[in-house]
Amino acid sequence: QVQLVESGGDSVQAGGSLTLSCTASPWTSTSDYMGWFRQRPGKEREGVAATLVGSGLGGTKYADSVKDRFSISHDNHKHTLTLQMNSLTTDDSGTYYCAAGFTWGAGNFWDLPASYHDWGQGTQVTVSS
Numbered sequence: 001q002v003q004l005v006e007s008g009g010d011s012v013q014a015g016g017s018l019t020l021s022c023t024a025s026p027w028t029s030t031s032d033y034m035g036w037f038r039q040r041p042g043k044e045r046e047g048v049a050a051t052l053v054g055s056g057l058g059g060t061k062y063a064d065s066v067k068d069r070f071s072i073s074h075d076n077h078k079h080t081l082t083l084q085m086n087s088l089t090t091d092d093s094g095t096y097y098c099a100a101g102f103t104w105g106a107g108n109f110w111d112l113p114a115s116y117h118d119w120g121q122g123t124q125v126t127v128s129s
Contacts, residue, residue, distance in 0.1 A: 002118040009123030022098030027079040028054040033102040040094035047111025
C-alpha cells in the first residue's frame with residue numbers, strides 16, 4: 001500500500017494559481033499512472049490529470065476542463081507528484097486527491113477512480129469570484 005500525503009490547497013481568487021504536491025511512500029519503480037482527482041460539492045470524484053511515473057516516459061493525461069490551465073509533473077527522485085493550476089475559476093473549487101496504485105487492464109482508465117487503490121486524504125481548494 002502506498003501512503004500519499006497532499007499539500008498546497010488554499011483559498012484563492014479567480015484567475016489565480018495554486019500548486020498542489022503529493023508525496024508518495026513507497027514510490028513505484030515500475031511504470032504506473034499516478035493522478036489527481038477532485039470532488040466538487042454535490043458531484044462525483046473526477047479525474048483531473050495523470051502521468052506515468054516510475055520507469056514510464058511521463059506521458060500525461062488531462063480532463064478537457066483543465067487542459068491548457070493545469071500541468072501535472074513528477075519527480076522520481078523526490079517521490080513527489082505536482083499539479084500546477086493556473087487561471088483558476090470557481091468551478092475548480094473542491095477537494096483534490098492524489099491517487100496511486102493504478103490497476104492495468106481492460107476497463108481501467110486513468111480518470112476512473114476505481115482504477116486506483118491508494119488515495120491521499122485530500123486537500124481543499126477554494127476559488128472565489
